Amino acid sequence: MNVNFKIVNHIVVFISALCVISLAYSSGGGPVKESELLGVEKDATPITAEVNKDLLKVLPFSDRADFKNAQKGFIARGEEEIKDASGKIVWSTKKFAFMQDLKKKAPPTVNPSLWRQMLLVNLTGLFKVDEHIYQVRNYDLSNITIIEGKSGLIIMDPLVSNEPARAALELYFKHRPKKPVVAVIYSHSHIDHFGGVRGIVDEADLKAGKVKIFAPLGFVVNAIEENVMAGNAMSRRASYMYGNVLPKDAKGNVGAGLGSTTSSGTVTMIKPTNIISEAWEDHVIDGLHFEFQLTLNTEAPSEMHYYIKEYKALCPAENVNHTMHNLYTLRGAKVRDSKAWSKHIDNMLLKWGDEAQVLFAPHHWPTWGNDNINEHVAKQRDTYKFMHDQVLRFANHGYTIDEVGDMVKLPKALDQTWSSHGYYGSISHNARAIFNFYLGYFDGNPSHLHKLPPKPGSEKYVEYMGGSKQVIKMAKKDFAKGEYRWVAEALDHVVFAEPDNKVAKDLLADTLEQLGYVAESGPWRNFYLSGARELREGVKAAPTPNTASSDVVKNMPIVMILDYMAVRLNPEKADGKKLKINFNFTDVNELYTVFLENSTLNNREGNADDADTTITTTRTTLDKIMLGQLTVEKGIKSGAIKVKGTKGKFKELQGMLDDFEFWFNSVTP
Numbered sequence: 166m167n168v169n170f171k172i173v174n175h176i177v178v179f180i181s182a183l184c185v186i187s188l189a190y191s192s193g194g195g196p197v198k199e200s201e202l203l204g205v206e207k208d209a210t211p212i213t214a215e216v217n218k219d220l221l222k223v224l225p226f227s228d229r230a231d232f233k234n235a236q237k238g239f240i241a242r243g244e245e246e247i248k249d250a251s252g253k254i255v256w257s258t259k260k261f262a263f264m265q266d267l268k269k270k271a272p273p274t275v276n277p278s279l280w281r282q283m284l285l286v287n288l289t290g291l292f293k294v295d296e297h298i299y300q301v302r303n304y305d306l307s308n309i310t311i312i313e314g315k316s317g318l319i320i321m322d323p324l325v326s327n328e329p330a331r332a333a334l335e336l337y338f339k340h341r342p343k344k345p346v347v348a349v350i351y352s353h354s355h356i357d358h359f360g361g362v363r364g365i366v367d368e369a370d371l372k373a374g375k376v377k378i379f380a381p382l383g384f385v386v387n388a389i390e391e392n393v394m395a396g397n398a399m400s401r402r403a404s405y406m407y408g409n410v411l412p413k414d415a416k417g418n419v420g421a422g423l424g425s426t427t428s429s430g431t432v433t434m435i436k437p438t439n440i441i442s443e444a445w446e447d448h449v450i451d452g453l454h455f456e457f458q459l460t461l462n463t464e465a466p467s468e469m470h471y472y473i474k475e476y477k478a479l480c481p482a483e484n485v486n487h488t489m490h491n492l493y494t495l496r497g498a499k500v501r502d503s504k505a506w507s508k509h510i511d512n513m514l515l516k517w518g519d520e521a522q523v524l525f526a527p528h529h530w531p532t533w534g535n536d537n538i539n540e541h542v543a544k545q546r547d548t549y550k551f552m553h554d555q556v557l558r559f560a561n562h563g564y565t566i567d568e569v570g571d572m573v574k575l576p577k578a579l580d581q582t583w584s585s586h587g588y589y590g591s592i593s594h595n596a597r598a599i600f601n602f603y604l605g606y607f608d609g610n611p612s613h614l615h616k617l618p619p620k621p622g623s624e625k626y627v628e629y630m631g632g633s634k635q636v637i638k639m640a641k642k643d644f645a646k647g648e649y650r651w652v653a654e655a656l657d658h659v660v661f662a663e664p665d666n667k668v669a670k671d672l673l674a675d676t677l678e679q680l681g682y683v684a685e686s687g688p689w690r691n692f693y694l695s696g697a698r699e700l701r702e703g704v705k706a707a708p709t710p711n712t713a714s715s716d717v718v719k720n721m722p723i724v725m726i727l728d729y730m731a732v733r734l735n736p737e738k739a740d741g742k743k744l745k746i747n748f749n750f751t752d753v754n755e756l757y758t759v760f761l762e763n764s765t766l767n768n769r770e771g772n773a774d775d776a777d778t779t780i781t782t783t784r785t786t787l788d789k790i791m792l793g794q795l796t797v798e799k800g801i802k803s804g805a806i807k808v809k810g811t812k813g814k815f816k817e818l819q820g821m822l823d824d825f826e827f828w829f830n831s832v833t834p
Contacts, residue, residue, distance in 0.1 A: 206412075207416075213647070220278055232285065234531065236288060238292040244336070247332045255328050255428050258289050272415045278583075289303035291340060295478060298476060298478055299311045299313075299337055304330075305325050305428045307325070312453070318345065319348040322358040323362045324357060324364075326428045326429070328431065329364070330361025330365050347451050350378075352470075353469070362378075362434065363435065380437035381467045391499070402495065403496035406421070408426075422588030423528050445459070446459070456516075463484050472520075479538065489585055506549045514539065551576065556573060557599070588685065588686060589688065620834045622661075637656070640659075641672065649680045652672075657673065661834050678693065695831075699832050723757065734765075739764045742764075743762045756770065758771060780809075
């Protein structure tokens, strides 16, 4: 999760004046007032409706096996709305009530393949996976899995936030014996797989050492690091990817393919007690034999599979799903290694393929029966491997990054398999991701080596095209013919050349809307429709969950804060200046030096003898400042912060740091 959240700006006067924490995977969205969202969407054009209708003829909609499996083991639906301590709704299935009729046909404004997927995803409640394995689904973006051990419960991937995780466990206890949680497994480092941990772990048991927490190698760093450096841009884009500003209806947000949306409750983190660091490891957890497979650099940089011998149950983490996943996520992140991904899946098959009788994962519904498991897993493996090999084949023939996205087509055996379809990823952007992974963004054409930036380039495009009126005239004709991709490309130049051209913006909005209506990928749909809304209404802020909880902040390495401070340095403000500041955190015995020269801010471990200023405090004090519980002034006055040397140097550094505006323009300059 890949899944990613709203950037949260902390005024950290002590270290960086602003600490952006935006954790990997999703940018969920708190509810926006419905009154602010109604009345701007248009109907599908006849061409759009026909495109969607044609899919009914080529895809195997008569295959209803997934509907049977997704409902198998259903026990109880549970809560329709989940609230936090203040009464705020942090999760609601009511918003997607329009998608709860499994027999309801897709409207013309939704790709029928995506509609089918989201009907399945929106099945909510407690399900029995197998003897002693249960899941609560659609209480968040991910599933929470409850494994019954010999004396207690082993919980896998406790959702995004506390409140849904707690509600899920309470729903389980209504139908199963109440036992203590004795272990938690984080399958990987995305926040929808650990953020609700304190909702299911008893604090007293944790302190007493009665709860073990298992996670793959590199979990803590990767759980925090992925979105910090480019966090503001990444989270802004995630607000598009997850449709934060869209109404939840058939003309707006129908979900994201992987799940419906994310909760907006209290995000927490507890450090793992047990790290899986070897390629294969065996552990006995509450009397059950768990065999772990470390699968680094797949769907997440820190990820693992596991097999429970007694139950013949296999969990492939988020590397096997009922969708094609992202090799590159549209919110922005490092490109994932498709070859490593497929290899790890194949090694899993070799290890446990002959034994497994049930396969369950932190998203979607399980697969039962050894033959079905092997077929499903093999097709997931081959989906990623096929794209990898074909992109490189085309690249070695000389085709470019923009060409391969349209050239790679799945073979019939995979194309007729629902789980290979791009409800979350897509062939188009995954193919380009593979190209970029090996060859970078440049396509080898020197004409593209130093193109003009969007605004001046668009002005020249429009001039060459005969002016904006001519472009709009031609675009209207092509829009009527359903040539939406080209119309979007052409009108984008007009909008960037003339940002106040309302006719161009309105027509581009109409075009993006129709592209959204035919998109099979949930994130593509949300990007298109969010862009249309922004063109019509401008940028409007939408509530998103605060992922910078106390646990997250306390687990953030100090060096990461210092590195991010360097990202915020404005070189013009720093021009010609030099300074050196020591930081001494006495409670964790960590020493750092931050030094500025050549308009560049570096940091080193240890203190420098020639520093201008030395600041001595504790990591605990830093955490309080980051969480807004303490100011630097009060810290100095109370003695929690001691400053030695030249006064004012840190304040001088603060004045050189930029703040980032989250709601920047995306479809206009």
